[in-house]
Structure formats: C-alpha cells, structure tokens
Amino acid sequence: MGTCENAGQKEKVPEQVLKGKVMANMFYEASTRTSSSFMAAMQRLGGTVIPFNESISSHMKGESLADTVQMMAGYCDVIIIRHPSQVRSKLLLSKLPEAGNQWRGWCWGTPHSGLLDVFTIREEIGTVNNITITMVGDLKHGRTVHSLARLLTLYRVNLRYVSPPNLKMPQAVKDYVSGKGIPQEEFSSLEAALPDTDVLYMTRIQRERFENEEEYKRCCNLYVVTPHTMTKAKERMVLMHPLPRVDEISVEVDSDPRAAYFRQAECGMYVRMALLAMVLGKY
Amino acid sequence: MGTCENAGQKEKVPEQVLKGKVMANMFYEASTRTSSSFMAAMQRLGGTVIPFNESISSHMKGESLADTVQMMAGYCDVIIIRHPSQVRSKLLLSKLPEAGNQWRGWCWGTPHSGLLDVFTIREEIGTVNNITITMVGDLKHGRTVHSLARLLTLYRVNLRYVSPPNLKMPQAVKDYVSGKGIPQEEFSSLEAALPDTDVLYMTRIQRERFENEEEYKRCCNLYVVTPHTMTKAKERMVLMHPLPRVDEISVEVDSDPRAAYFRQAECGMYVRMALLAMVLGKY
Amino acid sequence: MGTCENAGQKEKVPEQVLKGKVMANMFYEASTRTSSSFMAAMQRLGGTVIPFNESISSHMKGESLADTVQMMAGYCDVIIIRHPSQVRSKLLLSKLPEAGNQWRGWCWGTPHSGLLDVFTIREEIGTVNNITITMVGDLKHGRTVHSLARLLTLYRVNLRYVSPPNLKMPQAVKDYVSGKGIPQEEFSSLEAALPDTDVLYMTRIQRERFENEEEYKRCCNLYVVTPHTMTKAKERMVLMHPLPRVDEISVEVDSDPRAAYFRQAECGMYVRMALLAMVLGKY
Numbered sequence: 001m002g003t004c005e006n007a008g009q010k011e012k013v014p015e016q017v018l019k020g021k022v023m024a025n026m027f028y029e030a031s032t033r034t035s036s037s038f039m040a041a042m043q044r045l046g047g048t049v050i051p052f053n054e055s056i057s058s059h060m061k062g063e064s065l066a067d068t069v070q071m072m073a074g075y076c077d078v079i080i081i082r083h084p085s086q087v088r089s090k091l092l093l094s095k096l097p098e099a100g101n102q103w104r105g106w107c108w109g110t111p112h113s114g115l116l117d118v119f120t121i122r123e124e125i126g127t128v129n130n131i132t133i134t135m136v137g138d139l140k141h142g143r144t145v146h147s148l149a150r151l152l153t154l155y156r157v158n159l160r161y162v163s164p165p166n167l168k169m170p171q172a173v174k175d176y177v178s179g180k181g182i183p184q185e186e187f188s189s190l191e192a193a194l195p196d197t198d199v200l201y202m203t204r205i206q207r208e209r210f211e212n213e214e215e216y217k218r219c220c221n222l223y224v225v226t227p228h229t230m231t232k233a234k235e236r237m238v239l240m241h242p243l244p245r246v247d248e249i250s251v252e253v254d255s256d257p258r259a260a261y262f263r264q265a266e267c268g269m270y271v272r273m274a275l276l277a278m279v280l281g282k283y
Numbered sequence: 284m285g286t287c288e289n290a291g292q293k294e295k296v297p298e299q300v301l302k303g304k305v306m307a308n309m310f311y312e313a314s315t316r317t318s319s320s321f322m323a324a325m326q327r328l329g330g331t332v333i334p335f336n337e338s339i340s341s342h343m344k345g346e347s348l349a350d351t352v353q354m355m356a357g358y359c360d361v362i363i364i365r366h367p368s369q370v371r372s373k374l375l376l377s378k379l380p381e382a383g384n385q386w387r388g389w390c391w392g393t394p395h396s397g398l399l400d401v402f403t404i405r406e407e408i409g410t411v412n413n414i415t416i417t418m419v420g421d422l423k424h425g426r427t428v429h430s431l432a433r434l435l436t437l438y439r440v441n442l443r444y445v446s447p448p449n450l451k452m453p454q455a456v457k458d459y460v461s462g463k464g465i466p467q468e469e470f471s472s473l474e475a476a477l478p479d480t481d482v483l484y485m486t487r488i489q490r491e492r493f494e495n496e497e498e499y500k501r502c503c504n505l506y507v508v509t510p511h512t513m514t515k516a517k518e519r520m521v522l523m524h525p526l527p528r529v530d531e532i533s534v535e536v537d538s539d540p541r542a543a544y545f546r547q548a549e550c551g552m553y554v555r556m557a558l559l560a561m562v563l564g565k566y
Numbered sequence: 567m568g569t570c571e572n573a574g575q576k577e578k579v580p581e582q583v584l585k586g587k588v589m590a591n592m593f594y595e596a597s598t599r600t601s602s603s604f605m606a607a608m609q610r611l612g613g614t615v616i617p618f619n620e621s622i623s624s625h626m627k628g629e630s631l632a633d634t635v636q637m638m639a640g641y642c643d644v645i646i647i648r649h650p651s652q653v654r655s656k657l658l659l660s661k662l663p664e665a666g667n668q669w670r671g672w673c674w675g676t677p678h679s680g681l682l683d684v685f686t687i688r689e690e691i692g693t694v695n696n697i698t699i700t701m702v703g704d705l706k707h708g709r710t711v712h713s714l715a716r717l718l719t720l721y722r723v724n725l726r727y728v729s730p731p732n733l734k735m736p737q738a739v740k741d742y743v744s745g746k747g748i749p750q751e752e753f754s755s756l757e758a759a760l761p762d763t764d765v766l767y768m769t770r771i772q773r774e775r776f777e778n779e780e781e782y783k784r785c786c787n788l789y790v791v792t793p794h795t796m797t798k799a800k801e802r803m804v805l806m807h808p809l810p811r812v813d814e815i816s817v818e819v820d821s822d823p824r825a826a827y828f829r830q831a832e833c834g835m836y837v838r839m840a841l842l843a844m845v846l847g848k849y
Contacts, residue, residue, distance in 0.1 A: 015649050016586070020299070020327065020329075022323050022327060024319070024327050032618065032634075033637065036590070036616050036618065036638060036641055037641055039616045040616060040641035040642060041566060041590050043614035043616075044586065046586075046590060048326035048331075050319050050322045050323055050326075050612070051334060051617060052315070052319065062529060063527035063528075063529075064525050064534075066534075067526070067527060067528065067669065068527075070545050071316065071545060071548045072319065074545055074546070074548045074549030074552065075319055075320055075323035075548075075549065075552050076323060081490075213424070243629070243633070243637060244628050244629035244633060244634075245629075246628060246629075251630075251632075256435075262636050262637060262639075262640055263640070265637045265640045265641075266640030266641065269640065269641050302610075303582070303608050303610065305609050305610060307602070331609035331614070333602050333605045333606060333609075334617060335598070335602065345812060346809070346810035346811075346812075347817075349817075350809070350810060350811065351598075351810075353828050354599065354809060354828060354831045355602060356828075357828055357829070357831045357832030357835065358602055358606035358831075358832065358835050359602055359606060366779050
C-alpha cells in the first residue's frame with residue numbers, strides 16, 4: 001500500500017496563484033462531489049467562487065444557455081459547467097468566443113475523472129507502468145471506467161474487466177484499447193481476476209439495469225469487497241472507487257490501508273487545482 | 284462602435300480594497316444576474332460573500348424582515364437585499380439604525396441599472412452628450428428604461444421611444460424628462476427611429492401584455508433586430524439590452540461589433556464594484 | 567447598560583489567521599442564523615467556505631452520512647455539520663478517524679449557544695459573577711436555556727426560572743445546577759422575578775405546546791416585554807433573546823439601550839471565530 005503523498009498535506013500548498021480570480025460553478029444538475037471539489041480547489045489557490053446550482057438555474061429558463069454563459073463570462077475568469085445535455089454543452093462551446101480571447105478555457109467533467117484516477121494510482125503505487133488494473137461492476141454505463149481505460153493506454157498496463165454479461169465494457173472502448181496494444185481480459189467472477197490485480201477499481205451496479213431481482217442479487221453478491229475478499233488480494237493492492245459506494249465495498253474495509261477511495265476523492269481536488277491553474281495560465 | 288475599455292481587463296483590477304469585508308447577498312426573489320454580478324464585484328475587490336437565496340429565506344418566515352436584516356447586519360459590512368415588496372424595503376430602511384453607524388449604506392436595485400447603462404454608453408461612445416438614445420419595446424413596464432430615461436436628463440441627449448400603443452413610456456417619466464428640457468419623440472416603428480440613433484436600447488415585450496395573439500405578433504415582428512436591421516443603423520451605433528433577451532435580438536447579431544449587451548452586463552459588475560467601494564468608504 | 571465591546575468594531579480584526587483554510591458548512595436542516603454566522607466568522611479570519619444546504623444534501627441520499635463527511639474531509643480543514651439526528655451525529659463522530667489526524671475537530675451546535683450567551687453577558691456587564699439571571703418562557707424545550715444554565719454553574723450566579731406550569735425547566739437541569747451549589751428559584755410571573763434581575767433571558771413560547779388557546783394566550787400575555795415592562799427593570803439590566811423573537815419582546819423595546827439581542831447575535835460571530843481559530847490550532 002502506498003500513501004497519497006499530497007493527502008493530508010493541505011497545509012503545504014505554497015501560493016495563492018489564483019488570487020483575484022473568480023470561478024463560476026454552474027451546475028445545471030446536482031453533483032455535490034464535483035461541485036464541492038472544484039470550489040475547494042479554486043479557494044485553495046486563492047480564487048473565489050460564485051455558486052450557481054440547479055435551483056438557481058431554473059430561474060434562467062427564459063434565457064438560452066449560451067446567453068447565460070456569455071453573461072457569466074463577463075463576471076468570471078473561469079466557468080465550470082455541468083449540464084445534463086452533453087450535446088448542448090458541445091454546441092455551446094462552438095458558439096462561444098475563441099479560447100484565449102476573453103476567457104481561457106474549460107474543464108469538462110468526464111476527462112478529469114480519468115486524470116484524477118491515474119494521478120491517484122501514481123500517488124499510491126509510485127508508477128502507472130507494469131501493473132494490472134481490474135475494473136469491476138457496471139462497465140457498460142460507468143463513464144469513469146470508460147475514461148480511465150482510454151487514458152491508461154498511455155501507459156504499459158494490463159486491463160481486466162469483471163462484469164455481469166449484460167454490463168460488459170462497450171466494444172468501442174475495447175477496440176480503442178486494443179488499438180493501442182494494451183492487453184485486455186474479461187472475467188465474470190471477481191475471485192478469478194483478483195490475485196494478480198494491483199489496482200482494483202470498483203463501481204456501483206444499479207438494480208434498474210436488471211430485468212429480474214434474482215439476477216441482480218446473484219451478480220451483486222459476486223462483486224462485493226469484504227475484509228475476506230481483501231485476504232485474497234495482493235498485500236499492496238490499491239482499492240479504488242469513484243464514490244458514492246453503496247454495498248459493493250463493505251464499511252469494514254475502510255480501515256484497511258489498501259482502501260484508497262477517500263484518498264482518491266482528495267486527489268481529485270489536487271487534480272482540479274492543477275487544471276484550474278493550467279486553464280488560467282498559471283502553471 | 285467603441286469598446287468597453289474595462290471589458291476583458293479583469294486582470295488589471297489593482298487592489299483588494301475590500302479585503303476583510305463581508306457582504307450578505309439577501310435575495311428574497313430570484314435574480315441570478317444581479318446576484319452573481321454583485322458577488323463577483325465584491326470578490327474582485329477582495330471581499331467575501333454570504334449567499335442567502337429565496338429557498339434559504341423561506342425558512343425565516345417566522346421572523347420579521349427587519350429582524351433578519353438587523354441580525355445579518357451584525358455579521359456583515361454591507362447587505363444587498365432584493366425583496367418583492369418595495370414598500371417593505373422602504374419601511375425596513377426607515378426602521379434601521381442610522382447610516383454611518385454600524386453599517387454604511389445600501390445599494391438599491393433600480394438605480395444601479397441606470398448607472399450601469401450610462402456607464403456602458405460612456406465606455407462605448409466616449410461621451411453621453413449630444414447623442415440620440417432610442418428605447419424600444421415594453422416601455423410601460425420596463426423599469427430599466429424608466430431609470431435610464433431619468434438618469435439621462437443629467438446629459439444633453441435626444442430620447443426616442445418606440446413601442447406598441449399599449450406599452451408607451453409612462454406619462455410621469457415623460458413629464459420628468461421634459462421638465463429637464465430633454466427632447467423626446469415617440470415612434471411606433473423601429474425603422475423610422477433607427478437611422479439617427481446612436482444608442483439602440485432594446486427591451487423584451489411579453490406576450491401576456493396583449494389581449495390577442497395577432498396583435499402581439501404584429502408588434503413583435505416590428506421590434507426585432509436582425510443583421511438586416513443593422514445594415515440600416517449607424518456604423519458606430521451601440522446596441523444595448525438589459526438581458527435576458529428572447530427573440531427581440533437575433534443571435535446572428537451577436538457577432539456584430541455594435542452588439543454591446545454582453546459588454547453591458549460586464550460593465551454592470553464594474554459599476555457594482557464602484558458602488559460597493561463607495562458604500563464602504565473606500566473611494 | 568454595557569456595550570458589547572467588540573460589536574461594531576469588525577474593522578479591527580487584525581489578522582487573517584485562517585487564510586488558506588477551507589470550511590464546509592454542511593447543513594442538513596435549515597438554520598440560516600447559525601450557517602450565516604459561521605460563514606462570516608470563517609471569512610473574517612481569512613478562510614473560505616463551501617456551502618452545502620439541505621437542498622444540496624438531498625441529492626446525497628444514496629450515500630451514508632459518514633461517507634459524505636469523510637469525502638468532504640478530504641477537501642476541507644474544518645466541517646460544520648447540522649443534522650436533524652443528534653444520534654447519527656454522535657455515531658458519525660465515533661466512526662471517523664482520530665482527531666488530529668487529517669482534520670482537527672468539530673464545533674457542535676448546542677454548546678456554542680451557551681458560550682455566546684455567557685460571552686455576551688460578560689461583554690455587556692463586565693463580569694458573570696454575582697448577578698441574577700432570569701430565564702423566561704418555554705424552559706422545557708428550549709435548548710439554549712438548558713445549555714446556558716449548565717454553563718453558568720461555572721460562575722457565582724443566582725438563577726430564576728419564569729415559565730407556565732407545563733413548560734418548566736427540566737428536573738435534570740435543575741438537579742445539575744443545584745449539585746453545583748447554584749441557587750435557583752421558580753416563578754410563574756415575570757413581574758415578580760423582574761426587579762432584582764441583571765440579565766433577562768427571554769425565549770419563545772409556541773402555541774402548539776398548549777392544549778387550548780385560552781391557556782396559551784393567558785401565559786403569553788404574562789411573558790411579553792414592552793417598554794412598560796422595562797420601566798420596572800434595573801436601569802442597567804441586559805435583555806437577551808436567542809432569536810428569532812416573535813411577540814415576546816415588542817419592537818418598541820429595540821431602541822432601549824438595554825435591548826442586547828442583536829448585539830448578542832453579533833457576539834455569536836466572535837465566539838465562532840474563536841472556536842474556529844481554536845479548532846484549527848491557531849490560538
């Protein structure tokens with residue numbers, strides 16, 4: 001088990017490089033984790049935040065999203081936007097003034113989850129090369145695992161996918177990964193994939209994905225990490241989860257030093273600090 | 284067309300003159316634009332903000348508005364309040380301790396819209412004198428145009444009003460303006476008023492103001508600014524709108540350098556910065 | 567009448583000892599007063615705040631409170647939490663990592679109301695010893711009076727309780743107070759208790775506590791402080807109230823220099839500043 005070197009060292013952030021900068025946190029759908037993490041990141045760099053949640057945004061319905069954003073751009077230096085429609089977000093970007101003109105850039109939701117996961121692995125293990133990463137759960141719908149699998153092709157890794165038959169990693173992701181020469185293996189049982197695993201990346205399986213309750217329960221029970229599961233894992237394995245976790249990791253595992261998911265959340269803040277500093281030209 | 288000299292120069296704000304100051308943003312009705320703009324203004328001067336929206340305020344119903352404000356005044360250096368009842372707001376002010384005692388002043392909603400509009404005109408054109416300002420749309424209910432018309436009597440201007448017969452500028456405003464010796468003309472067609480116009484100030488016409496749909500559509504079509512409209516306008520005309528715009532300015536006009544409405548919104552932040560600094564005795 | 571020495575001197579706060587520190591304000595139930603006061607306290611010490619209200623928290627229902635808090639602890643240096651279930655809060659604390667490890671401590675709602683009340687008394691009178699404090703109203707359910715009575719046993723005081731028969735101070739509190747050798751007297755009428763009183767601590771009586779309307783009205787009328795009441799009080803008596811007040815203190819009393827309740831609210835901010843500085847190791 002490694003330790004996230006930055007975790008718990010919030011005191012050491014040296015400079016307020018974003019002092020005087022204002023960030024708008026425009027969340028058109030609820031995402032307390034991402035929203036709080038970006039707020040903390042901005043504030044830790046000396047910047048300030050204008051909160052803007054969905055209840056606020058409901059009052060803006062008479063105005064187009066592009067207009068609201070353009071107005072906020074006049075008040076702020078950087079905007080974090082989360083909107084249910086990715087299509088609208090992309091459309092929006094195409095309508096806005098050139099980057100570098102009045103506002104410098106954008107941080108998008110999906111890529112930064114991959115960045116924080118890779119950063120966590122590197123902090124925990126010391127390297128991202130020559131390791132086996134096993135992703136478990138709903139690999140079909142989980143955007144974090146799609147983002148992570150693609151990003152890991154930049155390293156020399158082995159990927160393992162453990163999922164029920166109806167929730168397998170999409171072919172498009174597998175094609176992308178194999179196109180980069182990264183070995184992939186699929187499993188239906190966690191036990192089979194576990195022993196050689198260096199990073200175990202758990203995700204949540206939602207009941208709604210299954211046609212009948214029995215099938216759901218059978219799958220769920222297969223993919224629960226308990227202290228017993230951990231006895232079969234490598235002594236220095238890293239256990240990750242994008243949170244929120246429900247039952248797929250039992251709370252008894254929290255005190256296991258290999259349980260990295262809360263450190264992973266904290267690393268998310270450091271990655272967002274880096275993104276904000278980069279986007280605002282301060283790195 | 285001029286450019287708002289401050290727009291896009293947020294980097295240059297030199298000092299954090301309100302460092303250590305706390306502003307409460309008490310919005311008893313939704314107004315994301317005003318609220319966000321005041322937050323950004325306070326933060327850009329180094330101050331901090333306590334947000335307080337209508338969902339929060341609903342929990343304060345057992346307490347009188349005067350008590351809630353007096354309590355917040357103990358925590359803050361300046362309070363921005365927006366309340367549906369102007370009567371209650373005025374009553375409130377009369378009940379509160381002397382200005383200059385514990386808290387220095389108040390910023391009221393209506394006057395600052397006039398200030399930011401005049402500031403924008405001056406930034407765009409370089410002067411507010413010897414120009415023709417044409418206000419278009421719902422001049423009966425639009426509080427921004429009432430405020431602007433009154434404020435413009437401090438300058439040597441010509442005012443033009445373009446509106447449907449049922450939405451004319453109120454007689455009280457016209458009397459005030461003529462009492463100051465400012466020439467005013469009324470038009471029912473935008474085309475007739477446009478050619479000599481230096482500042483075209485568009486406002487929204489709401490469907491609910493009309494008894495039948497036909498009448499509404501006929502008026503609306505008359506008061507829509509399109510790229511074609513702009514070909515008939517002065518080369519350096521300034522096109523303003525208090526936002527949100529709906530259909531009265533087509534999005535194709537946004538890329539016209541004369542379209543000043545987003546710069547106008549940004550100027551609103553600078554005016555609020557000036558107001559806050561003034562109210563807190565830092566100018 | 568004394569004056570709260572710190573009140574109105576917010577300018578003089580010398581240092582931003584919590585600069586760079588981030589506080590999460592996790593309010594699972596509405597409490598604008600406490601929430602705003604903690605925000606102002608943190609900001610006045612140079613720290614920043616991540617707001618987190620109940621509408622936000624409703625989106626976190628899939629996650630256990632302990633998990634949400636552990637995640638936020640990765641982003642923040644201090645967490646203020648208000649949750650309807652005190653049991654869950656205590657349980658939560660027991661599950662969290664050691665204090666001093668990643669996060670240093672917690673501020674709990676009930677004790678700090680007692681602290682701010684005692685601080686206000688000391689600011690107003692100059693001492694907390696050799697005075698008579700009279701608590702009035704719903705002494706059965708009011709948590710502020712329970713907290714205050716217990717805390718006052720650290721001083722040499724006389725306590726008086728004025729309440730309807732069905733809303734008396736609980737036996738457990740009276741036993742605790744008498745165990746510390748503090749004299750206590752019970753009254754049913756405010757007039758009888760008033761003349762020797764140095765601190766009159768009013769609380770609200772809720773209609774729902776009474777079986778019939780007549781009984782409620784009879785009690786309420788007995789416990790209303792009016793300018794007439796104040797003529798019978800000591801010339802330097804201190805009139806306190808935890809707020810919100812409804813009818814138990816008439817607004818005409820606000821201009822009486824003995825009316826200390828708004829200064830009391832402001833003192834609450836200073837006490838919270840002290841608590842935050844202490845909890846974050848900066849005192």
